[in-house]
Amino acid sequence: LEKMEVAFDHPMLVFRRGGRWKATAVVHVGLRATPKDSCEVELDIFLREEAMLPDKDFPSAEEVFPLSWLDFHGLKAPAPKDPQKLLDRLYGPDWRSTAKVWSHDFNPFHSLAHDPERVTISLESYMQQVLTAGY
Numbered sequence: 325l326e327k328m329e330v331a332f333d334h335p336m337l338v339f340r341r342g343g344r345w346k347a348t349a350v351v352h353v354g355l356r357a358t359p360k361d362s363c364e365v366e367l368d369i370f371l372r373e374e375a376m377l378p379d380k381d382f383p384s385a386e387e388v389f390p391l392s393w394l395d396f397h398g399l400k401a402p403a404p405k406d407p408q409k410l411l412d413r414l415y416g417p418d419w420r421s422t423a424k425v426w427s428h429d430f431n432p433f434h435s436l437a438h439d440p441e442r443v444t445i446s447l448e449s450y451m452q453q454v455l456t457a458g459y
Contacts, residue, residue, distance in 0.1 A: 325351065328369075335359035346381070348372055383410050423450035 325341065328351060332339040338354035349371040354363025376385035387410050394403045404410045411419050425443040445453075 325371075338363050342368065345370060348382075381414070383414070387413075421447050423447050425450070 329339050332353050336356045336359060338356065340352050340354070342350040342352045344350060345368075351369045351371065353367045353369060355365045355367070356363055370382065372382060376383065376388065378384040378386075383404060387406070388404045390405055391402045392405055392407065393400050394407065395401075415424075416422075423445055425445070
């Protein structure tokens with residue numbers, strides 16, 4: 325983890341150690357618009373210690389490698405071998421049209437209340453609500 329902290333040591337990034345997703349450790353990298361801003365986006369990085377075998381929640385090595393490259397708003401970014409196929413498997417065939425809103429505050433993983441389908445709305449409706457809220 326120390327090497328990761330050094331790798332993300334940048335004024336536009338905030339690195340913090342997180343909890344766990346099931347048995348997998350998680351760290352978080354926050355992205356800032358300027359060095360003085362708070363984090364507007366936070367990426368979760370899952371630290372898998374075991375081999376990348378097929379799993380319900382994570383991609384397998386065969387699904388990831390060899391990496392492909394995608395244009396992400398003008399930035400060339402590494403991506404899994406077949407991103408569409410992987411997203412279909414992990415999030416369902418409706419991932420392009422449906423938003424599954426999830427929060428630790430109202431949907432904690434380790435409680436009986438956990439339900440990833442708890443708040444599911446069309447992506448169009450979600451985007452409209454985001455715009456109405458001023459984001």
